[in-house]
Amino acid sequence: MARKREFDEEVVLETAKNLFWKKGYNAVSTQDLIDAFGISKSSMYGAFKDKKSLFKLALKHYTHNTSEKMIAILNENNSFQQTIHGILQQLVKENMCDAESKGCFMVNTAIELAPHDEEILTIVQQNRKNIIAAISKAIQKGIDVKELSEKNDPEALANYFYTLINGLRVEGKVVKDQKSYDDTLKIALRSIITTTD
Template identity: 40%
Template sequence: MARPRQFDEESVLEAAGEIFWSRGYEATSTRDLTDRMGLTHASLYNAFGDKRGLYLKALKHYLDRNLHSRIARMEATYSPGLTIVGYFHEVVERSLADAEHRGCLLVNTALEARSEDPEMLGIVADETAEIEAFFLRSVAAAQASGEIPANQPPEDIARLLLSVQFGLRVLVRVRPERELMNGIVRPVMAMLTLPWPLPDSNPDG
């Protein structure tokens, strides 16, 4: 009979995600992980198979707690147009508040993923498609309601917003500057006739 796990999987995945996020997949050693997670090598391999298996589970945990929950929260809180504004507001604020300037684990994975690992590339591609679909829903609904102009195909705008998000998350790792971030997002929102920053937010964070 298999022995029950003697650890809380959510806490372990949170700890693993933090170190992968800080150091990257390749630079993180198994020793780094076991030290941070409080597990033995045997426990790590029994539970997750190997470092790569742990990384994929930690990435899913990160996406569920951050990206997916953010999209659901924004769509439940704001009008379609302000959903876009609120989403980018949170991206900027969280990026600037991170003292380590780690960017986004999904974007970092995209930068590290190699052609010889099609599964990891596929996961990243699927997640970017999910973000694009979120932007497309928001743009199409905002155009239908008259909240933003309908002079551009919603598919093109969704792809533009996707590229802006990825650009922000890469740049913040080397230039964590509020004016740089605002200067990237502001003209995009102006093109969509949306406010920036989010109404009733503190522009200084």
């Protein structure tokens, strides 16, 4: 019979996510994790194997609560313009409310680890692929229902918005200027060609 764990795995993953997100992978030691969890080293290793395995689970946990939710919103049958505007506004709100200026865990990981870790690079690239595919699909829906002009290139526009999303997340680490964000969003939305243009 399997031994019951002495901790709540969801709580541990949330704690690990926040610690890695705030400090980065390399700045977090195994002892930092154990101290934050309040569990024994043997329990941590028994459940998560090692620091990198735990980091990947924490990154997956973050993706579930960010990228997958964004994709779900994009998959709804709503106006693309309203949907993408809502997503961008939410990112700006998160930037303005982020007192610790953590930015985006996925973007931080891409910068810190992806250039020299093939496994992490694959995770980051798959996340990128999934989001761009969802944006492109939503744009095509907008074209099909004649909300958007056929002059729009779904893949190119999706790449643009993905890059903008990541740019906003990086800005969140250094910028707390609502007007600057508002001006950026206005210009971004002008890149969408509507059927009335």
